[in-house]
Amino acid sequence: MTRSERIIESILRFFSGGRFPAFTLAFLLFYELLLVTLLLAPAAPTGFGAFAEDFRIWCFGLDPSTGHLQPVNTLALLGPPLLFAATLALLWREPLRDELARPRAIAFDAGAAAIVAGVVASGFVMLGATPARGELPFPAEALRTAHRAPELRLVDQAGEPIDLAGLRGEVVVLTAVYASCPHTCPIILEQARDALAALSTEERARVHVVAVTLDPAHDTPDVLAGLASMHGLERPTYRLATGPAEDVERVLDRMDVSRRRDPETGVIDHANVFLVVDPAGRVAYRLTIGERQQRWLVSALRILVREARDAG
Numbered sequence: 001m002t003r004s005e006r007i008i009e010s011i012l013r014f015f016s017g018g019r020f021p022a023f024t025l026a027f028l029l030f031y032e033l034l035l036v037t038l039l040l041a042p043a044a045p046t047g048f049g050a051f052a053e054d055f056r057i058w059c060f061g062l063d064p065s066t067g068h069l070q071p072v073n074t075l076a077l078l079g080p081p082l083l084f085a086a087t088l089a090l091l092w093r094e095p096l097r098d099e100l101a102r103p104r105a106i107a108f109d110a111g112a113a114a115i116v117a118g119v120v121a122s123g124f125v126m127l128g129a130t131p132a133r134g135e136l137p138f139p140a141e142a143l144r145t146a147h148r149a150p151e152l153r154l155v156d157q158a159g160e161p162i163d164l165a166g167l168r169g170e171v172v173v174l175t176a177v178y179a180s181c182p183h184t185c186p187i188i189l190e191q192a193r194d195a196l197a198a199l200s201t202e203e204r205a206r207v208h209v210v211a212v213t214l215d216p217a218h219d220t221p222d223v224l225a226g227l228a229s230m231h232g233l234e235r236p237t238y239r240l241a242t243g244p245a246e247d248v249e250r251v252l253d254r255m256d257v258s259r260r261r262d263p264e265t266g267v268i269d270h271a272n273v274f275l276v277v278d279p280a281g282r283v284a285y286r287l288t289i290g291e292r293q294q295r296w297l298v299s300a301l302r303i304l305v306r307e308a309r310d311a312g
Contacts, residue, residue, distance in 0.1 A: 017095050018092065018097075018098050018099025018100075019099065019105065021088050021095060021099070022100075022105070022106055022110075023109040023112055025085055025096075026110040026113035027113035027117055028082075028088075029085070030113055030114055030117030030118075031117055031120070032082065034117060034120065034121050035077055035081075037052075038052045038055050038056065039060060039069075039078075056069070057288065059077055060073050060077065061271070068269070070258065070271070072258075138295070140299065140300070143286075143296075144284055145284060145286065147282060147283040148281070148282060149282060149283050150164070150251050150255055151163075151165075152174075152212070152251050153247070154241040154248065154251070155241065155242060156224070156235065156240060156241055157221050157224040158225065159221045162210065162239050164277065164281065167277075168279070168280070168281050169308060170206055170208055170279060171206055171277065171308055172207075172208050172276075172277040173192055173207065173208070173209045173210070173274055173275070173276055173297070173301070174210050174212070174274070174276075174283075175192065175209070175211050175275070176211065176213070176214050176257045176270065177189060177213065177227075177240075178213050178214040178218070179213070179215065179219050180215065181267075183267075184270075184272050186231070187272070187289050188211075188272055188289060189211065189231045189233065190231070191289055191293075191294050191297070192211075192274070192297075193232070195294055195297045195301060196301075199298065199301060199302065199305070203302060206305045206309070207301055208238075209237060209238045211239070211240045212241045212242075212248060212251055212252060212255070213248060214257070214268050214270055215268060216242050216244065216245045216248040219240075221242060224241075224242055255273070256271075256273075257271050258270065273286060273287070274288065274293075274297055276300045276301065278307060279304065279307055279308040279311055284304060285300045287300065
């Protein structure tokens with residue numbers, strides 16, 4: 001038997017016997033433990049703790065202001081490894097039973113899986129080993145998208161029509177809030193205002209903030225005018241948009257803003273998002289709230305304002 005034939009035979013034996021499912025099950029266990037560690041690790045300003053918090057924001061849908069996770073995101077991350085493991089155990093139950101009767105083989109497979117999982121975990125640690133939480137540069141190219149911005153034909157706090165098509169050539173920060181929000185909406189509006197305040201006068205002139213209501217049944221133009229006055233948001237830079245409920249809900253769906261109203265309190269639990277729309281009318285960046293995200297929002301605005309200026 002030639003060397004290549006022996007290699008092929010070893011590979012076939014690995015996948016047809018109990019070693020493959022034993023190794024894979026062990027790896028899935030270690031991988032699940034790694035995800036749980038990232039989910040539960042305490043936040044820190046640097047290192048693995050900083051990476052774990054960012055991982056929770058981007059992958060588990062963590063809202064930094066409330067500490068709430070998006071259940072769908074959490075299930076989507078933690079569920080598949082367990083489902084795959086259960087399927088594997090069912091399909092390879094006979095080979096696994098034989099493998100479990102060989103403790104040394106099981107120990108070897110588990111050790112190999114631990115090494116592979118350790119390499120993955122080391123990669124996470126290296127990614128998390130940034131010098132300081134506030135010093136991570138804005139990953140402009142890595143986060144850049146080119147999704148079409150939603151069509152928006154609503155009215156603003158002055159009762160005037162607002163349409164994103166009319167803002168083509170400018171930079172738009174598109175977000176969602178509602179007037180009676182007791183939690184994060186004031187933070188969203190404050191972060192948008194502070195981001196614009198960090199720009200130069202020339203840069204600020206090319207940026208518009210459009211906040212779509214999450215509660216169209218209550219948030220009339222007059223109500224939104226009061227909200228704008230409360231936060232010092234002046235037209236035409238800041239437009240708070242409302243309209244018929246079905247039109248507003250359609251826009252929010254296109255923005256991919258998850259939301260759910262508590263039937264007892266009326267409070268709307270919602271995602272906190274900033275869709276940063278480029279001069280061509282495409283969603284270039286999707287950001288959220290938080291100190292680092294605010295710095296990234298300023299960087300994103302400067303990049304897109306420069307693009308708007310260069311385009312004439």
